[in-house]
Amino acid sequence: MDSTSILIGAIAGLIIGFVVAKFLEKGKASKTTANAKKEAEDILKTATKEAEDIKKDKIFQAKEKFLELKAEHEKVIVGKNKKINESEKRTRDKESQVSSELAKSKKLNQDLEGKLKDVAYRTEIFEKKQAEVDKLHKNQVQQLEVISGLSAEDAKEQLMESLKETARTDAMGFIQNTVEEAKLTAEQEARKIVINTIQRIGTEEAVENCVSVFNLESDDVKGRIIGREGRNIRALEAATGVEIIVDDTPEAIILSCFDSVRREVARLSLHKLVTDGRIHPARVEEIVKKTEKQIEQEIVEVGKRTVIDLGIHGLHPELIRAVGRMKYRSSYGQNLLQHSREVAKLCGVMAAELGLNPKLAKRAGLLHDIGKVPNTEAEVETPHAILGMQWAEKYGEKPDVCNAIGAHHDEIEMKTLISPIVQVCDAISGARPGARRQVLDSYIQRLKDLEDIAFGFGGVQKAYAIQAGRELRVIVESEKVSDDKAAELSFEISQKIQTDMTYPGQVKVTVIRETRAVNVAK
Structure with a gap:
């Protein structure tokens, strides 16, 4: 519509221009009029055509917009219908659920009403029985008052007096138990303090008997002993059961273990590994096994040398091995082999003074503590004197020797004169100053x-x-x-x-x- 107005305005302008030109150019009126008419017709046709085209475009755009708005409107309507359908479905589900819950609630209400009726009936029966019981109780109280000659108040006072006595007795017993428990707790705390003190004071003795120092030529060897990521030292600790401490101590490594056999195995194994130069986990296990066999052989050799030095003959090989194992055992901090040698020598001297058989006394003195070196852990529970006597009997020792071994701690009755000699010599060897340290044991x-x-x-x-x-x-x-x-x-x-x-x-x-x-x- 705007284009048509513009066109009409243009036409009007042209006509006005034409009229003005007509008045101005009277001489050229006919020719100019013809040209103007022709131009006006052309312009009018062109304007009319353009106006039609513009009109068609606007109508087409309006139809497209209308169709687009109609589609969007239909889409919105479909979405709303879908939501309405879903809401209706949810509503129907809720109604079904509510109906089910109402049915359940109705049933529960019926059950509750039945139970309430039952409770009311039982309550009524209970009240009746309670009334009967109260009546019977009252009659019994009256009968008891008649029989005892006491009223209920007097009987209550006597009962309270007896309960007071009982309560007083119980209270005294409770107080006594509390005091005893407090004393026991105090004793336990005191023992803890003493144990802690002993633990601190006994450190030097424990170190002396539980630690060995392995000397090195240079500190460079420490790195090879530790190995990559510590695997060499872990393999050695796992194979021997000895803690290996590598610290800043120059040219030294500390081997810590309470078992002297394990410590000696670790020391010798470490010496062989350092001397050989090949240190790795497989080599460590191989050397440890060889060293253990070597220690076993050395135990036998120590046992043989000991019995030869003391002049004892005909000892069973197992007893000789037990004597050798004494080298790696301690009794209250005292080396067991040294202690047994001392006891054997003292027994020989004392038996000679008393006119008895010194060789037999030496034999009993040497073997008196073999029960402290058991072959298996199961034998540890048996007292070492009884265990040693059983071993001596098993390996063919004479009854006098067996009795002396079993009786040196009064475990059994003494039947020979050698038995008190062994007991006395054992006490002499253990009682001398500095011989034993009970803390270490x-x-x-x-x-x-x-x-x-x-x-x-x-x-x-x-x-x-x-x-x-x-x-x-x-x-x-x-x-x-x-x-x-x-x-x-x-x-x-x-x-x-x-x-x-x-x-x-x-x-x-x-x-x-x-x-x-x-x-x-x-």
Whole structure:
């Protein structure tokens, strides 16, 4: 419509121009008029055509817009219808659920009404019976008053007096138990203080008997002993059960273990490895096994030299081996072999003075403590005097010697004159100044008890008490113990130690599980 107005305006302008030109150019009126008419007609045709085209375009655009708005409107209507259908469905579901809940509620109400009726009936019966009971109780009280000649108040006062006496007695017993418990607690606390004090004071003695120093040519060897990521030193500790301490001490490594046999095996193995120069886990295990065999041979040699020095003949090989093992055992801090040699010599001298057989007395004196070097852990529970007597009987010793071994701590009755001689000489050897330190023996026994607790669990292959009893290192069989079970086993062992043992400080339980795949190429 705007284009038509413009066109009409243009036409009007042209006509006005034409009229003005007509008045201005009268001389050229006819020719100009004809040209103007022709131009006006052309312009009019062109304007009319353009106006029609513009009109058609506008009508087409209007139809497209109308169709687009109609489609959007229909889409909105479809969406709203869909939402309405969904809302109607949810409403129907809710109505169904509400109907179901109402049915359940109706049923529950019916059940409740039935139970309320039942309760009311029972309450009525109970009230009736309660009334009967009260009536019977009142009659019995009246009868008791008649029989006893006391009123209910008098009987109540007598009962209260008797209860007061009973309560007073119970209170005194409770006070006494509390006082005794307090005394016991005080004694336990005092013992803890004493134990802690002994532990601190006994450090030097424990170090002296539980630590060996391995000297090195240079500190460069320490790195080879430790190995890559510490695998060499871990392999050596696992194979020997000895804690190897590598610190800033120049040209020295400390071997710590309460068992002198293990410590000696570790020392000799380390010496062979350093001398040979080949240090790796497989070589470590090989050298440790060879060293253990060497120590066993050395034990036999020590036993043979001892019996030869004392002039004792015809001793069974197992007893000779037991004598050799005494070199690596201590009794209250006193070396067991030195103690037994002292007792044997004293017995020989005393028997000679009394006119008895000195050789037999020496034999009994040397063997009197062989029960302290048991072959198996199961034998530890038996008193060492009885165990030594059983060994002597098993390996053909004379009855006099067996009786002297079993009776030197009054475990059995003394039947020969040699028995009191062995007992007296044992006391003389142990009682001399500086001979024994009881703290060390209890310390070593505590470490052995730690290891025994670990062996009481299934799947445990090795157990070593290290770091002066502050850590228990347990090596388990990978086939029998999984990773989860290893963590559980560590907790169970720590709880067992906490329940069954008395110890200062803390004990760290480390469970080690490793898997090895071994094949042989032939």
